[in-house]
Amino acid sequence: MAGMTYRAAGVDIGLKESLVPLFRNIARKTAGAAVLGGIGGFGAIVAADGLKKMRSPVLVSGTDGVGTKLKIAFATGRHDTVGIDCVAMCVNDVVCHGARPLFFLDYIGAGKLNRAVALDLVKGVARGCAEAGASLVGGETAQLPDIYRPGEYDLAGFAVGVVERAKIPPPKRIKPGDVLVALASNGLHSNGFSLARKVLLERAKLKLSARVTELGCTLADEMLRPTVIYVKTVLDLFERFRIKGLANITGGGVLENLPRVLPAGVGAKIERGSWPVPPIFDLIQRLGRISQSEMDRTFNNGLGMVAVVAEAQADRIVEHLGCRNIRAYIIGEIVRGRRSVTLT
Secondary structure (H helix, E strand, C coil): CCCCCCCCCCCCHHHHHHHHHHHHHHHHCCCCCCEEECCCCCCCEECCHHHHHCCCEEEEEEEEECHHHHHHHHHHCCCCCHHHHHHHHHHHHHHHHCCEEEEEEEEEEECCCCHHHHHHHHHHHHHHHHHHCCEEEEEEEEECCCCCCCCCEEEEEEEEEEEEHHHCCCHHHCCCCCEEEEEECCCCCCCCHHHHHHHHHHHCCCCCCCEECCCCEEHHHHHCCCCCCCHHHHHHHHHHCCCCEEEECCCCHHHHHHHHHCCCCEEEEECCCCCCCCHHHHHHHHHHCCCHHHHHCCCCCCEEEEEEECHHHHHHHHHHHHCCCCCEEEEEEEEECCCCEEEC
16 A cells, blocks of 8 residues: 555645745735745745834734635636735725735635636735735645635735824714715625625526626626725825725625724714615615615625715815716715714
8 A cells, every 4th residue: 555645635735835936926026125025935024114214103904805705706717806805805994094005915725726726816916915005925825625625715814004103093083064975886895795696696596607787797797896995095085185084894884884983972874875886786685685774784885985074075085086087975974873874
């Protein structure tokens, strides 16, 4: 009987080692001057010299994954965009505190490593990092036989950013009469996919390859549309205007995410119909017979980010964003009450 090997047990170390220089080349395109050692070492090395120019630098970190949106990638064999989602889910949280993303690391876990898939994933991560202005400095590619189903994997990551302590928006600045300005989402982003898949693929039995008239594209194209990375837009807003609070509308929708930036004693009142809702949400609601309250606490419903600003600045912010072809809408106001959101 032949002796057992790690490869026979399902772990191909040789394949993983052959991917490292390829990953390094992909990541090199995103590296800033502060990256001293990235992919290939035991840890990523990033110089903190640039922080010396700041009076009181504060590091802000965020971690997240892509979630069950990956099931759409598995079903279609399209793996080149979910890496963007992975970056977006992390950096969009970090930038809510006014922090500029510095670097990003990813984690890929798979039962059996597939060379082409792994390269597509890392290329997507690198594209997301470039869009966010962050350096891809490392990650982990783990082969875990018997943990994942054949052809499946998980993708997660984390980002670290920096901001001047004095520029972090404190909730106490938010007062009744302040206005809510929303930056539009481009669809589902990377949230609510367990419900979306159950409705569209299982109950309605739609095909991912089918073109859906109301969407103007195939269902796969719509569901794999990458999450918008708001970093550059938001950092520009922080520089030009006084943003009192900013909420990334992810899992839990506006009902759960907006209260996270509100102080005690105030709530948010949002007017339905004050922004256009992408057709994918109406499709899901109609086919799944989903209540409006369930939609509100599951999906972003067209709201990507919601900023709290003084009433005097609201119109100027919307105009500023419009001149840059960024869709933004005044959707409501801050009112006295408990820390919650009311949609009317």
